[in-house]
Amino acid sequence: MSLIIETKDVNLYYGDFHALKGISMEMQPNTVTAFIGPSGCGKSTYLRLFNRMNDLIDAVKITGTINIDGKNVYEKGVDIVELRRKVGMVFQKPNPFPKTIFENIAYGLRVNGVGDKHFIEDRVERSLKQAALWEEVKDKLKKSAFELSGGQQQRLCIARALAIEPTILLMDEPASALDPISTSKIEELIHELKKNYTILIVTHNMQQAARVSDATAFFYLGNLVEFGTTKDIFTHPNDIKTQNYITGRFG
Amino acid sequence: MIHLEEELNVLKQETMNMWQLVIQQLQKTEEALINFDKDLASEVIANERRVNAMELKIDNDCENAFALLNPVAVDLRFVLAILKINNNLERTGDIAEGIAKFISQAKNPFETQLLEITRVREMYMHSIEMLKDILIAFDTENTKLARTLFRRDEMIDEINRNANSILVDYISKYPESTEQALNILSAIRKLERVGDQAKNIAEEIIFYVEAKVLKHTKKGLLEG
Structure with a gap:
């Protein structure tokens, strides 16, 4: 089951730099929410709040609440490994492990203590099918993941994220390094995956945000300028800054 | 100015050029009607080809804008509005040609008496002024001016509504002028449709500038 995600008055500082300024937003289950905005606006920083990836950066200070299904993920005692199992992430550049295709998917299961061979095999197949990659790799599961094309590697990374059955998928520009055909496959995949997952995606590609998302949030200088349905944002945004950005007049 | 703006400005200018041609076409039919100037009527008929060519060019440019420029938000609404205004202008051009033909x-x-009692010249004046003003509203994105069209169209409708009874009386008095009377009735009906086209254009301008859809709403409530 997917969960409601909400943030309330979130501020994030990198040392003295105020990177996120009072962000409040609520994202519904089984939807795709796109975060757009110019480089440095805070959208990737915001995305990384949900699996506490920002914790890895020195001198980060976070205030406000980030709730997933009503629980603040920054509360003391939260199991970060468990959180990251629930909140999967796909990065801009495909980053398969230097292992076989099969092991790339099985790895997360093994780390989580799963030892049953048949269970792992089933889950590998199911994850690859979910990521629309099974037909292309079913006969070469023992081959190195590096033998796959960039687009296939990215779908492998998505399959790897899905194998541990998260409820939320974070995607940080997942198609920006891919050709149009691979991009199209990833977008189709996002469309399919939202039936079972809640997806948050950072993208610089306006058309991609328009095509894949249900809701869009526009960030600028650490502020959430506008958040609404993608249809409204791309047909009649309320804020002139949003309009200038999506129409390419931002200067 | 970004490339997209340059392209949309070209589209705007093309539409305004077509607009001016259509207004001229309508003015010429009035002149031809009053002065019984068949040469001028023939000129209107010949110029209809130019109107049609302009319509095709604008259609094509809109298609290119969608395919190549990926307009969104106000730009998307602008191109959508141009597509529809283009259609409204082409139909207005057809109306001018129709009058020129008869x-x-x-x-x-x-x-002269027939022209006076039917108020056809008054109708011409209103419809041409509406087309001119709505052109200004489009050029300057003046939705307040665009909204005045809804009220002004009612004046044209009123002349149209009264035309039937006036012409019935006229034909009963002057049965030998029946054909002329029917031609004037036809012109009145066509000019009434010019008012409708201008009103449709006003709706498109409001949609483009304010992102409000006024189609099938009570415009009187939305004026001002």
């Missing part, structure tokens, strides 16, 4: 086929000059 002028060129008429045997005798139109009787």
